[in-house]
Amino acid sequence: MFTPNMTGHETDAMNDDSVLLRMLGTHPVDNHVMTGNPDREPDEPSEISTNRESLIPTAGLDGVPAALRVEVEASTTPMSESAPRGGKKPTPPTAAQLIQLVSKQYRFVKDTLNGGLYAVRDGVATRIREKAFGARMSRMAMEAFGAPADRQTKNAVVDYFEDVAGDAIEDVHMRVAEASDGSVWIDNIGPEGLQVRITGEGYKLHKPGEVKEAPLFHRPAYMKPLPVPENGGHPGMLWQVVNVSDLGQQGLAIAWLVYSLITETRSFPICLLEAENGSAKTTASRIMLDLIDPSSIAASGLPGGTRDLAVMSGNVHVLRFDNISTMTYDWQDKFCRISTGDAFTTRELYSDRDLTVFTIKCPVIMTTISTWDTRPDFGQRVLKITLPRIEAERRLRESEVEDRWNEVRGRVFGALLDLAVRVKQIVGTVDSGARYTPDLPRMADFGMVLAAIDEIYPQCHCMDAYRAQQLQLVHDEAEEEPLLVAMENALCFDRGTWTGTSRELLNALEFQLEQAKARTWKSAPVSPRDVTRVLDRYAQVLRAKGWTIEHSLGTGNDSGSRVWTIKRPGE
Template sequence: MNNEKKITTKKSPKDEQIKDMLVDEKTMPANNKESQASLMISLAMDRAYFFHTHDGEPYACYIVEERLETAQIKDKSFQSWLNYIYYKETGKPISPSSLQNASRIFQAEAEYKGTEEQVYIRYANHGGNIYIDLANKRWEQIEITKGQGWKIIAASESPVKFRRVKGMAPLSIPSKKASFTPLKTFFHFEEEDYILTIAWLIGSMNPKGPFPVMALSGEQGTAKSTTSRILKDIIDPSTTPLISLPRNERDLAIAADGTWSLLFDNISKLSGNMSDALCRISTGGGFRTRALYSNNDEIFFNSTRPIIINGISDFIIRQDLADRSIIINLPFIPENRRMPERKLWSIWENVKPLVLGALCNTLSTTLLNIDNQNNNSSYSRMADFECFVEAAESVLPWKKSSFRKAYRENKSKIIDITFDSDDVAGAVLKMIEQTHSHEFTGSPTELLKTLDTHIDDKTQKLKEWPKKPNILSNRLKRCAPFLRAKGILLERGKSGQRYIKIYKTDDIVQSIHKSRSKK
C-alpha cells in the first residue's frame, strides 16, 4: 500500500488567468495566430502612421497617452507599444510570431505606401526655424523663430520628427530670465576664451553645421573634464557624457550617428587617421563600411557633429584638424576657488535654464540676421560658423567684432602650436630663412635632400620624418596653409613638370633684410 500523501494546492482565479494567457505557440491553431496578427494590424493602423526616410529606414509615428512619439519599427520602444495596445485591447499577450508578422506588414506599409520624411537627432532646421528636442517624457520641443523668440511646443504641433537614442537625457526648460553671466562663475576663462566658448555653444546649436572642434587642454587641476561636461550638458545632455576616443573610424562613425555631440575625455595622442576622421565629423563627410555578417551589404554614415575633446598635452598637431578647432588652455584652479562636485552640479542645475534661455534668444536673432550678413569680409575655413555667430553679435555680451578678433587670435596661436610640432614645416621655415634668396626651386627628391641638411640626426631618425619624396610632397600639402600664414608660399609644376618652388612673400623678405641690417 502506498502511504505517500499527494500534495495539492488550491488554484486561484489569477493562476487560471495566467495559464490561459501563456498559450504555447507550437500548439496554437494557425487561424488563431493569423487572427492575432490581423487584430494587431488593425489596432496599430488606428493609432499610428508609417513612413520611411531617404535611406529607406521604416519608421512609425504613434500615439502614446495623447502624445506623439517616433521610432523605427524595429526599435524596442515601438515593439513594446505594440505589445501594450494588444494586451490593453484583449487582456492577453500577443505571440512573438504574430507580433513579428504584424511588424513585417508595418515595415512594408512604411516602405511602399508611406511618405519619405526626415528624422533628426536633437536639432533640426525647418522653414527657417530651429527645432530642439527636449528629450523629455512629454516629447516636447523648443521652436525658435526668426526674431520672434522661442516657445515650447508638443511633438504633434511640430513639422519635424525626432528619434530618441540610448543615452539621451532631457534638456532643461529654457528660462525667460535669460543670462550668460552664470558661465563666468563656472568657467575661469580669459575674456577672449569666454567669447569663444559662447560662440562655440551658439554654433553647436546650428542644425546645419559645420562645427569647430572645442579642444580643452591644461595641467591636472584645471577642471578639463568638468568644463567639458558642462558644455555638453548645455546643448546635448547625456547619461554618459564622458567617453573614450574610439579605436577606429568605424566606431567613431557609429558613435556620431547615435548622438548630437561627442565628448572625448583625457586624450593624450591623436593618430593621423583619427585626426582625419574627426575633421570629417566636424565639417561633414561620409563613411561607408560593410555590414556585419554580410559580404555585399554596406552601411553608410554621414553625420556632422559638434565635438569636445580634452587632454593635458597639445594633442592636435595635424594642420587639417587644427584649422577646424578652437583651442583653449585652461588655467589652474587654486584650492580656495574649488568646491565639491555635488555642490557644483546642484548650483549648475539651478542656473542652466538661464544659459539655455540666452542661447535660444541668440539663435532667434541669428535666424533674423543671417541672410543679411555682409559677405565681403574675409573668412576662414569655418566661414559658416563665423557668419552664424556674427549674425547674433548685436545681442551678445561683448562689443561688435570682438568675436572675430578673438577667433583670429586663437587661430594664430593654433598655427604656432602646430607649426612647432611639425618637423617638416619647421625645416622648411629654417631652410628659407637661411637661404640668401629666401626661396627654393627643385624636384621633391632635391627638396628632401636639402631639408635633411637643415635638421639634426635625431629628427632624421624619427618615424614621422619623411624618407621618400612622395611622402614629403603629401606632408607639404598638409602644412601649406600654415606655411602660408607664416608668409611662405608653395608652387608646384604643372603639365608633368615635377618641381616645387618655395618662397617668402615680398613683405616678409623685406622685414628679414631690415632685421639683418639693424644687426
C-alpha cells in the same frame, strides 16, 4: 545626425504565400485559417468572423498577394472580442492581430537621407528595429489582449512593415532641425517633451504634433530632455559653475553652444577643453552638454572603431569624449570627416548582400590635459577652450556644483535661446545682402556666428580670439615638422624665389634636414614623394606664416614631376 539604412530582406519571399503566412502567424489548415487560440480543437467554432471588415488600412496591404490579404483580414480580431471572458486565460495576439493594432496608431515613413524605416506617432519617429518600438508593441498587446506579444511575433510584425512599406519619404531629424523657411526647431524640452521654434523674431514652445509643418524628430532611448527655458537669465551665469575665466574664451564657448543649437547641416568645429589635472574639464563638458544635448550616455574614451563611433552618433546629437591623452592621425582624419560629414558603409548583420549606411555629421566635444600632435587639417577644425587651474580654496564639492547649476540651468538655457534669436537676426541680414562680413575663417559658418556674438558683446572679441588660437596652432605645427624647420634655416631661399622639383629640394636641404632631426621627434622626409606629401599637407601653414608656395607640372626633363616655386617671407 545619423540614420541607418535598412535595406530589408529578399523580395523573393513576397511571392511565397506559405512563407508570408508563417510570418504573419497564420497557417493554411484544410483550406481554412485557424485563428485565435492555436490550441483550439479543429472542430471548435472560431471566435473570429471571416466576414468582418478588416481594420487594417488598405494602403498597408498594397503589394500583398490576394490570398494573403484574405488571411490577414480574416485573422484580425477587434480588441473587444480578444479580451478574456469567463476567467479564460488571455490569448497572446497573433502577428496579424498585432499588425492591425499597430496600423491604427502609427504611420510609417522612410528617412530621406538613408531610407531607414520609422514608425511615427504624435510627431515623433521611432526606428522600427529599436528596442523601444518592440517595448511599445508589448504594451499595446497587453492593453488590447491582456497578454504580451512574444519576440517571434514582434519580429514578424517588423518584417511585415519593412516588406510592405510604401513610398512615404520624410526628413527625420535628431534634436535640431533647420526648416526650409529658415527657422530652427529644437526637440525634447522639459518633462512634456516640448519643441521650440527659433526665428529671427523670437522663439516659441510647441507640443509635438501641434504644428503641422513641424519637422519630424527621432528620440533615441538615451536622449534626456533639455531644460525648460526661463526668463531673467544671462549667458554669463554659466561661469558660476563652468571654470572658464578669460573673456575671449567665454565668448568662444558661448558661440559654440549657440552654433550647436541652431545648426544641423553645416560643418561643425570640434570643441576641445584643455587644462591640467583638477581643472574641472569633465564637469565643464557635462554642463555644456546639458544645455545642448543631455543624454544618459556619458563622455568616455575613443570607441573601438568606426562602426562603434557610427552607432554612438545614432544615439546623441553631440559626440562626447573625455580625457583623450593622444590621438592617431587616422582618428584625426575621422573627426575631420565627421566635422564636415561622413558616410560609413558596412554589411548588414545576418546578411551576405545587404548594406547598412551610417551617415555622421554632428558637433563633437572632448577634453584633454595637453593637445597632442595635430595635423593641419584637424587643427583648423578645432576650437580650443583653455581652463585655468583651480586653487584649493576655490574648490567646490560635486553637490555644491549641482545645486548651483540646478538653480540657474533654466535661466541660462533661456538666455541661450534669446541669444540664438539675435544671432539669427544678424546672420539673416548678411544672407540677405544687407551687410557683409569679410575675411571669414575656414569654418566660415561658425565664423558668421562669431562675428554676430562680437556685435552683440563687443567686449568678447571672439573672432580675434579664434584667429589667435588658429595662428598659434600654425606655429606649433610648423615647429614640429622637420622639413619646415629645415626650410627656415636653408640658405637656398636667401637669394629670392627658389624653383625646383621635390627631388632638388630634398638635395638642397640635406644638411638642414640632418640638423632638424635633433630638434623634433618626427621623421624627416627621405624621398621626393615624402617632400611632396609634406608640402601638400603644410602649404596652408607656410602661407599663414608669410611664405609664398605654389606648384605646377614640369616639362621636358621634369615632365610628370611637381615643380615648386617657393619664396621666404619678406624676400
